[in-house]
Amino acid sequence: MKELFAPVLLQQKGTPGVFSFVHIPLHPCLNAVQPRPIKLHWPKFPRFFFHLRAILPPGGKEKQPKKQSRQKLPGGRSASLLSATTRDAARLTAFWIRDLQPLPPDFATGRRCQMTQNVEFVYDFCSPNAYLAHKVLPDLAARHGAAIRFVPVLLSTVFKATNNQSPFRAFSENRKKSAYLTHDLHRFARRRGLNFHMSPYFPLNTKFAMRGAVAAMGKSWEDRYVDAVFDAIWVHGQKIDDLNVLTDIIQERDLPVRKIREAITGDLAKQTLKDQTKAAVRRGVFGVPCLFVGSEMFFGKNSLANVELELEALH
Incomplete structure (x- = not known):
C-alpha cells in the first residue's frame, strides 16, 4: 500500500x-x-x-x-x-x-496548493554583500513562509570558472567607483540597523570556513555556524583564514568543534565544496550572493526586493 x-x-x-x-x-x-x-x-x-x-x-x-x-x-x-x-x-x-504532480487545487479558492517555498542562498563568507544579504534574508523569508537553504561555494573558483572578478579588484584603479562601492555597503547596513565593518583582512581566504559550512549543511546548528563566521569577519574583523582563530570562534558559539575540525581537514567536505561550486556555476552563478527561488536566479543584495516580489507572485 x-x-x-x-x-x-x-x-x-x-x-x-x-x-x-x-x-x-x-x-x-x-x-x-x-x-x-x-x-x-x-x-x-x-x-x-x-x-x-x-x-x-x-x-x-x-x-x-x-x-x-x-x-x-x-x-x-x-x-x-x-x-x-x-x-x-x-x-x-x-x-x-506522494508522487502526485502537480499538487491538487484548493477546492475553496481554486488556487493551486504549494509546498513551502525554498529560497536557496548561494554564498561565500568572503563577500561583504553576502553578509548583508544574509542578515536581511531571514525576515524576508519569514514574511512569506519560505525556508532558507544555504548553498556554500568557493567564490575564487566561481570567478575563475566564469572569467569574473571582485568589483573591488575590477575597479581598483577607479577611485570614485571603489569609494562608491564601500559607501553603498555602509549605507545598506546603516539603513537597516545592521552592524558592519569592512574587514581589515579583505580579501580573505575562506576555504577552511567554507568547508565547515559544508559540514554544517542540514544540521540543527547550521544557522549558528553561518552567523558566527559572518559576524567574526564583518562585525569583529577577525582573521578566519587562521584555523586556530576559526576554532576559537566555533568554541565561543558552543558549536561541535571536533566534528567541524575533522570536516575542515578531511577530504569529504573539500570535495563536496568543489562539487557544489561546479554545480552552482552550471546553474548560472557568476558571483555571490546569488539567490534562487525555483529556477529564477537573483544576484546581489540589491536584488532582495525582486526576491520578495517573486515569493509574492507564488502565493
Whole structure:
C-alpha cells in the first residue's frame, strides 16, 4: 500500500495570518474518519503546528462522514478519498499519494496548493554583500513562509570558472567607483540597523570556513555556524583564514568543534565544496550572493526586493 499524504494548513507560531500548504505523511491512526479538526505537532517541523482542516468546495453542503473509497488520478494512479464532518463545517476532502504532480487545487479558492517555498542562498563568507544579504534574508523569508537553504561555494573558483572578478579588484584603479562601492555597503547596513565593518583582512581566504559550512549543511546548528563566521569577519574583523582563530570562534558559539575540525581537514567536505561550486556555476552563478527561488536566479543584495516580489507572485 502506498504511503498517503494529506494537504495541511501550516501556520508559523507567533506569526498570525501567515499560512501555506504542505503535504505531510499521515500517521496510521489518522487514516480514518475524524469528526473534528486535528491539531498535530509534527516532528519534522518543530517550529510549526499543523491544523488539519477540511476544504469545502464552493456551494458544497456539509454531509455525514462516508466510508473510505477510491479515486482515480491522472496516469492510472489512485488515492484514498475520505470525507469527514468537522465542527466548523469544513471537510477533509482527499489524501493524496506522494508522487502526485502537480499538487491538487484548493477546492475553496481554486488556487493551486504549494509546498513551502525554498529560497536557496548561494554564498561565500568572503563577500561583504553576502553578509548583508544574509542578515536581511531571514525576515524576508519569514514574511512569506519560505525556508532558507544555504548553498556554500568557493567564490575564487566561481570567478575563475566564469572569467569574473571582485568589483573591488575590477575597479581598483577607479577611485570614485571603489569609494562608491564601500559607501553603498555602509549605507545598506546603516539603513537597516545592521552592524558592519569592512574587514581589515579583505580579501580573505575562506576555504577552511567554507568547508565547515559544508559540514554544517542540514544540521540543527547550521544557522549558528553561518552567523558566527559572518559576524567574526564583518562585525569583529577577525582573521578566519587562521584555523586556530576559526576554532576559537566555533568554541565561543558552543558549536561541535571536533566534528567541524575533522570536516575542515578531511577530504569529504573539500570535495563536496568543489562539487557544489561546479554545480552552482552550471546553474548560472557568476558571483555571490546569488539567490534562487525555483529556477529564477537573483544576484546581489540589491536584488532582495525582486526576491520578495517573486515569493509574492507564488502565493
